[in-house]
Amino acid sequence: MITKEIKSLQHSNVKHWVKLRKHPKYRLSSHSVFIEGKKLIQELGRKKRIKKLIVKIGQPIPPSIVYDELYLVTEEILAKISGVVAPEPIAAEISFPEEVSLNGKKLLLGLDTINDPGNLGTLFRTAFALGFEGIFLTPMCADPFNEKAIRAAKGATFFLPFQRGTFDDLKLLIKQNHLHSYIGDMEGEAIDSIAFQFPLILILGNEAHGVSEAAKDLSSSVSIPISDEMESLNVAVAGGILMQKIREQVRKNGKQ
Numbered sequence: 001m002i003t004k005e006i007k008s009l010q011h012s013n014v015k016h017w018v019k020l021r022k023h024p025k026y027r028l029s030s031h032s033v034f035i036e037g038k039k040l041i042q043e044l045g046r047k048k049r050i051k052k053l054i055v056k057i058g059q060p061i062p063p064s065i066v067y068d069e070l071y072l073v074t075e076e077i078l079a080k081i082s083g084v085v086a087p088e089p090i091a092a093e094i095s096f097p098e099e100v101s102l103n104g105k106k107l108l109l110g111l112d113t114i115n116d117p118g119n120l121g122t123l124f125r126t127a128f129a130l131g132f133e134g135i136f137l138t139p140m141c142a143d144p145f146n147e148k149a150i151r152a153a154k155g156a157t158f159f160l161p162f163q164r165g166t167f168d169d170l171k172l173l174i175k176q177n178h179l180h181s182y183i184g185d186m187e188g189e190a191i192d193s194i195a196f197q198f199p200l201i202l203i204l205g206n207e208a209h210g211v212s213e214a215a216k217d218l219s220s221s222v223s224i225p226i227s228d229e230m231e232s233l234n235v236a237v238a239g240g241i242l243m244q245k246i247r248e249q250v251r252k253n254g255k256q
Contacts, residue, residue, distance in 0.1 A: 002069040005057065009080055013071065017054070017081040020093065024143045027096065033145045036082055036091040038062060043155050044094060054081070056089035067092070083147040096145050100161045102173055105133040106199035107250065109243065110170065110181075112215050113206040114235065117142040121152025122236040123204070128156035130247045135162040136170055136201070138215075167214040174201060174218060181219035183211045184238055188221025191242065196249050204239045 006013060019026045020034040027033055032051060035041060041050070045065030053067040056078055061070070078087045102108060109127045114120045120142045127135060141164075142149060144157050163173075174181055180197040184204045203219055205211030211219075224241055226233060233241075 003072070004069070005072045006077060007074050009077060011077075013052075014073075014077055014081060017091070017093065021081065021083055021147050024145070027143075027145055031095055032093050033096045033150065034081070034091065034093055034147070035150060036084070037088050037151075038090050040150075040155055041065065041090055041092045044158055045092070048094060048158060050092045050094055052093040054078070054091040054093070059089040062090065094158075097158055099163050100134075102134040102136060102161060102163045103177060105161070105177070106179075107131065107133050107246075108136060108179065108199075108201040109134075109239070110136045110138070110201050110203035110215070111141050112138045112203055112211050113140045113209075114204065115140070115142055116207055116235075117146040117149035118152045119207065119234070119236040120144060120146075121149035121154075121157070123239050124149070124153040124156040124160055124162075126236070126240045126243055128153075128160040130243045131250070132243065133161065135160060136173065137162060137164045138170065138212075139164075139166060167212075167218075170215075171218060182222050183215055183219040184223070184235075184242055185210060185216070185221035186223055186232060188223040190225050191222050191245050192225075194220075194222055196246055198250065198253070200246070202239075202242055202246060204235055204242075207235050 017034050020030060020032055042062050042065060050065060050067035052069045052071055054071045054073055055061060056075060057072045109132050111123060150157060180200040182200060182202050203211055203215050224238055
């Protein structure tokens with residue numbers, strides 16, 4: 001195990017961690033993600049190996065974390081590399097999980113051009129909590145390893161399988177796995193009147209424009225009845241409601 005102390009803001013590792021946090025292409029080329037927060041790091045550190053553990057000088061090293069390298073840094077360095085105003089005294093660099101094929105999965109979430117990383121991360125978290133088996137991301141979705149997405153996901157991004165691909169890839173996934181496809185749509189059939197067919201994929205669309213025409217062509221539409229005084233629901237909130245309703249039917253019918 002390597003232990004190093006860094007006090008210079010110009011150190012190469014400091015610049016490396018800032019780039020990891022800010023730039024998706026750099027994360028991809030480095031095959032690493034910058035994460036922060038004691039709770040998240042401890043949770044991931046018990047199950048996944050930490051490449052570089054970054055701890056403020058003078059702070060105790062959390063137990064039960066497996067790491068390759070330990071870096072002791074100043075408060076100023078933590079402030080520079082962190083994406084929050086008042087950073088915790090611990091951060092880390094960790095390998096991000098490989099994308100995997102979702103073939104064989106029976107309960108999936110599809111995200112169609114979800115632009116807001118907070119919404120994306122929340123949907124990862126909710127899908128993981130409710131027993132969904134994977135997420136398909138269409139082009140132009142936010143990066144699931146964006147710092148806001150990671151904070152919102154609370155670790156789910158590292159444990160829930162996901163696949164990125166085109167609509168042709170999505171069509172093939174649906175066809176090969178005999179998935180029943182549903183989209184969240186304000187003009188769809190009320191959720192309480194639908195008997196969902198399994199296996200299935202629920203597709204949620206862009207915050208401003210909803211699902212694309214390509215997704216609509218694949219799917220049946222389902223809506224959440226809301227007050228006439230409210231135009232719509234946030235996509236992460238709507239997704240949580242729809243996933244919970246689906247999960248209730250899954251349990252009731254003994255599909256999983």
